[in-house]
Amino acid sequence: MQKLTFPRMGESWRTFKMLLEDLGNEVVVPPRPSKRTLDLGVRYSPEFACFPLKILTGTYLEAIEMGADTIVTSGGIGPCRAGEYAMLHHKILADLGHNIKMVVFEPPRFYPFNFIKNVYILNRARHSIRGIIALIKKAWRKLQALDNAEKLSHVIRPRELITGTTTRVYRKGLEWIDQAYTNEQIIDAETAALEALRNVPQNPEAEVLRVGIVGEIYVLLEPASNLEIEETLGNLGVEVERSMFLTGWTRDNTWTETTEGMTVKAAAEPYLPELVGGHGRDSIGNTILCAKRGFDGMIQLAPFTCIPEIVARTILPKVSRDYDIPVLTFFLDEQTGKAGMTTRLEAFVDLMRRKKHFRQGNGLLTG
Amino acid sequence: MKAYLGIDVGSVSINIVVLNEAGEVITGLYLRTKGRPIEVIQEGLKQTAESIPPDVKIAGVGSTGSGRYLAGIMVGADVIKNEITAHAVAASMVIPDVQTVFEIGGQDSKIIIMRHGIVTDFAMNTVCAAGTGSFLDQQASRLNIPISQFGELALKSTSQVRIAGRCTVFAESDMIHKQQMGHQIPDIINGLCEALVRNYLNNVGKGKEILPPIAFQGGVAANVGIKAAFEKALGFPIIIPKYFNVMGAIGAAQIACEEVSRKGETSFKGFQITNLPYRTGSFECDGCSNVCEVVEIFEGEKVIGRWGSRCSKWDITGENK
Known part of the structure; x- marks a missing residue:
């Protein structure tokens, strides 16, 4: 029987494990990315590929050690290079002598046959169409x-x-x-x-600040890749609203675009009328939407060398000025240290707190 | 007389200041960290205790810098603050309407943008330490010039030499290339200062609205060559505060003063801590796949601080929410 694994993004593996098992497969749960995952990923990935590619290379190698022989992952059609990662991973793993089968899901809205074919491959238990729909x-x-x-x-x-x-x-x-x-x-x-x-x-x-988090999907969703930034902020007294959850993203990319997605696009329009791939436009749109909702600040998370987020990063200072909302950007890769991030986060929290006090007419120097 | 103690534990230097209630510096110390922060903090506090008048009572303590948790735990700090806030507070004490703060220290450089006395934006160097104090130190010793005269030499430059400033490795090989071509040392040093300033403005200062008054602080502000290069690149005068190399500590002391006025009394352990035995230890946590290296600091046999894990399982940092 085929043993499946898949990319790990936060806690979503619990769902994928259940679904793939329901369809009659054996599942190897990908381990939480650790130092070892990173070491493996960095060793076998191109140096200037982005952080998600490296973490996934490491994750796949660890899952293969645990017995996985098939990888279920997503493709992509935008200008972001992540759309090619399934092929690249397949080649890297083949070079290392692992004969792995890849099941790559493209957006079903554009590739319905790919979707049906993949579901057929994964449906070992031979459920009826109705049965599959119920399981999904x-x-x-x-x-x-x-x-x-x-x-x-x-x-x-x-x-x-x-x-x-x-x-x-x-x-x-x-x-x-x-x-x-x-x-x-x-x-x-x-x-x-x-x-x-x-x-x-x-x-x-408790005097709680509200911060929106935007950026590239993988580093947003997998806490091990962003040094648990949401937990760190929570401990600093900040309520975090992440612009992206897997449920939101899947909706945008399956049958129809959600109204939420439309507003983000419309909000970003004056600054970035083009799709630049990845989530560059979303980062700008969501920053504007959060500013309108009265957030105290925004944090952008991006993998080092991520082009869409670099584009967004160069536009965000203008958005920040126009909407009077502070924005802090982190580029993440295997070199990122938690100490540096903590210092910047603490300073950012001070900045937002003092700004808030200043607005409320309280002349305190420090928060 | 009440006074406030500020300790800035940086990568290269440890600075300790004592401020009076009016925010004036009673005593300021600049010591090299030499890789032994605990010993140097104790030594610095000993010197500080000796140099202040006997009627001075420490009413509050603040720590900052990359070693702020270590120092804070050791002395019983009332507030443990990041360097950015500390530098911003100190700059606005000296120049109340300051709008931009450049801070270049041993291993990092920052820019802080302030409007109406509050920080509105900041950035720190990200991937590269080019242009910070350590690199200048290294180049000065390679050229066998005391670091204190490095900047003055740059001012003697008569012709332009362009040095690649993107990265210390490239900058160094480019400097050697120019030297072998026969360029004068003052011109090369001037070229280096301009390269570092260019690098700083393009990297750390990218996208920031730099408006005067501009304060320049941190150890590198002692270098008149860098100051001149900033003034040339920006066209604004650069103000170097009198205590430019201990501004972080001044900010920490000021923040401690505000904190104590709010909470009532200080948690300072007193200068006798200079005689207590401190040691550190570390272990690897096997709680999960992260295998974090956890560091512990002992005062005698008692664990007074612990940090380094990615979750907060082991943390004792002494900082309140």
């Missing part, structure tokens, strides 16, 4: 449950009384959702997880 719907519900729990954890963490409680409760909630296998169980587990998070002891007077 269930997986989708699980993905939403995971996203909802994560979103709520971002709201609760900056308000918690004892540092670390939210993260502990959130981890427990993830396990509950992970263990849920039917629609009813998933909904119950989600309710329980959200309830547990809401019950975390909080400081109602």
Whole structure:
């Protein structure tokens, strides 16, 4: 029987594992990216390829060690080079002597036959079409449950009384959702997880800043690649709203574009009327939308050498001036140290806090 | 008399200042870190304790710099602040309407943009340390010129020499090339100063609106060649504060003063800590695949600080939310 693995992005692996198992496959869960993953990835990837390619090379090699022989991943059709990564990974792995099968999903909106063919390959249990649709719907519900729990954890963490409680409760909630296998169980587990998070002891007077996070999808979604920036910010008393969740992205790229996606495009229009690949335009559009909603600041996360985000980075200072919203950019790669990031985040939080006090007419020098 | 202590533990230097309540510097120390921050902090505090008048009582302590947690834990700091905020606060104490702060230290360089006394934007060098103090130090010793005279030599330059400033490796080989071609040393040093300034403005200062008054602080501000190159590139006068090389510590002391006025009393452990035995240890956590290296600092046999893990499982940093 084929043993499947797939890219790891945050907690979404729980959903993919369930779906692929439901379809009758054996699944090798990709391990959380670690130093070893990075070492492997950096050793076997082109030096100037972006960080996600390197992490995935390492992840795939580790999953292969664990017995995986087939990789399920996404393609892409935009100008971003990530669309070619499946082929590149296939070649790198072949050079290393691994005969791996790749199942590459292109956006179904443009490649319906690719989608049907891939589903056929993965459908080992020979479910009916109706059966498959039900399984995908269930997986989708699980993905939403995971996203909802994560979103709520971002709201609760900056308000918690004892540092670390939210993260502990959130981890427990993830396990509950992970263990849920039917629609009813998933909904119950989600309710329980959200309830547990809401019950975390909080400081109602905590002065919380709101920060939006934009940037490239992989470094946004996989905390191991962004040095757990959301948790770090939460601990600094910042409520984080990430512009992108897997549920949002999948919707934009499957059957129809969501209204949310349309607004982002419209917002970015005066600054960047072109699609520059990746999520460059989204970074600009979302920054504008967050500024209009009164956010205190924005953080852009980008892999080192990522062209779409470099384009966005050069436009963001103008957006920042026009909308009076501070923007901080991090380019991430295997060289990024947490100490440097913490210093910049602390300074950014001071900046936003003092700006807020200044606006409220409070003349304090420091936050 | 009440006074406030500020400690800036940087990669190259450790600075300790004592401010009086009016924000004036009573004493300022600039010591080399020499890779031994704990010993140097203790030594610095000893010297500080000796140099202040006996009626001075330390009413608050702040620490900053890349070693701020270490120093903060050791002395019992009331506030542990990042370098950017500390430098911004110090600059606006000296020049109340300052709009731009350049800070170039041993290993990093920053730009801070301020409007109406608050920080509106900042940046630090990202991938490269070209143009920071360590590189200038190294070049000065290669040319066998005391670093204190390096900048003055640049001012004696009579003709233009363009040095590649993108990266220290390229800059050094380009300098050697120019020297072998027969260019004068003052011209080469001047070329280097201009290259470093170009690099700073194009990298750290990219996309920033640089408006006067401009303060230039950090160890490199002692270099008149760099100051002149900035003035030439920007067309604005550059102001170098009197205590330019201890501004981070001044900012930390000022922030401590504000913090203490809010919380009532200081948590400073007193100058006797200079006699306590401190040591550090480290271990690898095997809790997950990150295998973080966790560092512990002991005061006698007691663990007073611990950090280095990516989750906050082991952290004892002494900083409150």
